[in-house]
Amino acid sequence: MxxxxxxxxxxxxxxxxxxxxxxxxxxxxxxxxxxxxxxxxxxxxxxxxxxxxxxxxxxxxLDMQKSETGYYYQITTPSNADSIRIGDGVVLAYTTRLLDGTICYSSATEGLMNFTVGKAQVEAGLEQFVQVLGQGAIAKLILPPYLAHGLAGDDNKIPKLAILMMDIEVVEIIHPVAEHSK
The missing domain is CATH 1.20.5 (Single alpha-helices involved in coiled-coils or other helix-helix interfaces)
Structure with missing residues (x-):
């Protein structure tokens, strides 16, 4: 057994x-x-x-150019000022919309956008693009989802996988104060 x-x-x-x-x-x-x-x-x-x-x-x-990373842009008003660099503070007037024209955010209602380049505080494509602009530049920018809010959207007004159209104007560039050695 x-x-x-x-x-x-x-x-x-x-x-x-x-x-x-x-x-x-x-x-x-x-x-x-x-x-x-x-x-x-x-x-x-x-x-x-x-x-x-x-x-x-x-x-x-539109007469837009494509960057190496995949965003599209058109500089409608160029600037003769120095380009924005990593570490610079940037103040932008802007309107962010979906391709169907729906406005998601605008400085007219939300206030000016402030961020420091290189700190990943805004969409990757916007941070890349502003580095070719200077004070007073006005431009149009189209960001594919992988350079904007991607798969998740922003949990507010931008849906998942949204292609964004941005109108931007560089209002101010704030260069960091260099430390002086004694």
Missing amino acids: KSIITIKYIVICTFLLFGFVNCKEKAQQRKRVTKDMLLEMNRQMVNTEQEVIQKYIEDNG
Whole structure:
């Protein structure tokens, strides 16, 4: 009787072990497939976003350039002043809207935007772009989601995966005071 219980125990343990190993292998296969699928979905999403932006630019007769990182811009009023640098404080008049024209934020209602370049206080694309501007510059900027608020939006007025259009004017640049050595 004891040997039958032992054999049943061994058979049950073998089935459980086989099931565990089989489930683990299937989970690893799903993980690989999921990673590949996510990479392909990301590529397709970026391509679709670029097509939407290009169509918006064409439909609205804009003359925009594309940066190496993927934002689009048009400087409507250039500046002869020095460009903004990392560490500079920046004050902007701005309007942020969705491509359908919905205004999300504006300095007319929210007040001027203040941030320090290099501190990741604003959208990555905006922080990159202002570094080509100087005092008094006026520009249009289109940010794809990966340079704006991405998958999550801003939990307020900007939805997830939103492409943003920004009109900005550099009102003031605040250069940090250099420490003088004695």
